[in-house]
Amino acid sequence: MYSFRFLPLSIFTKAAVLFALAATGSQGQTLLSHYTMDNSLEDSGTLEIDGELINSASFQAGGAGTFDYALSTADGTQDFFRADTSNNAAFALNAITISMWVNVSAFGDSDRLISNIGGSASGFEMNLKTGALTDGDYRISFGFNSTSGAVQSSDNIGYQLDEWVFLAVTYDSSIGTGDNVFFYLGSETNSVVMNDSDEKSGAIVASSSDLEIGGTPATSSDRTPTALFNDVRIYNGVLDTAALESIRASAIPEPAHTGVFVGALFMGLVLIRRRC
Structure with a gap:
């Protein structure tokens, strides 16, 4: 018995x-690109497009949470990580989630966190933005198919300099009316919260340019912040707050x-x- x-x-x-x-x-979304930046150039997403370090970009000890190393863009200008994703049909997207850990020390307005927007009307990007912030040191903007027309996160709940921040942006073109861009924020001690939303329309066109983390192919001007990066992810759909919290918590x-x-x-x- x-x-x-x-x-x-x-x-x-x-x-x-x-x-x-x-x-x-x-919700069954596919992880297209996944760069841990933990002393590795490897893409563990389904695209499996490994990257390279450009100019003085390097790996530095002391990553977010349990990561031992992080991508550093702190040694000069035009220092970034690049992956040859140009003309990849997988990046023709009706919905997207981008998440990462980042520790920003200094930046200029419109410095890029991630971008594959080039000379044509295609691609997506996340920028760092200044503003009349009531709480925090910078905002995030998200745009696609152009370097103009991006939407920005709130002035009221900003992101902090000189500390590790988990941030994410989701976009869903299938939402007919109302906000369909959502900005998320977490930290090494705080769970993920949705801190702002806005509205855009249209599909993301597959870019003819490479993917850059800490830079952009859209211009030859310097758009590199002084920052550290870990666990950069791109999904082909929208993750909800619970799924984003699971990603954040996995690094703690x-x-x-x-x-x-x-x-x-x-x-x-x-x-x-x-x-x-």
Whole structure:
């Protein structure tokens, strides 16, 4: 005869919640490009387009959360990471999610976090913007198919200089009327929140230019911030807050980092003990 004993729920409550959110929040979106920047040029996304360091861009010890290294664009101008994604049909998108960890020390207005906008009306990008901020040091803008017409995050909830910030932008062209661009913010100690939204229209045209992190192919002028980057991701659809929180939490040291995996492994398992 067998009896059943469940693991104590209290041990894994937080982990179980995070795991459940991760399982339901991504909605089956494909991770196209994924650059951890943890002393690696590798793309672990489905496109598998590895990159290269341009000019004085380098890997520096001391990444976000559990990352040992980070991409550094701090040693000069026009220092960035580049991947040869030009004319890739996978980047012709009706919806997109871009997320990353970034630690910005200094920047100029319109310095790029990520961009593949070139000379043609195609591609997407995220910029750093100044403004009359009431809380924080910079804003984020998101645009596509042009270097003009981007939408910007709020003046009221800004992003902080000189600390690791988890940020994300999602866009869904299928939303007919109303806001369809959403800006998200998290940190090494704070969960992800949606801090602003705006409206754009149209599909993202596949760019004829390469993808740059910390730069842009749109101009020969310097658009590189003094910053560190980790865990840059591009999805071909919209992730919700729960899925973004799962990504953020996966980079955080104990207990949140391990809790996700331990909770995923053990929560719901039944210990079977045979009685004589």
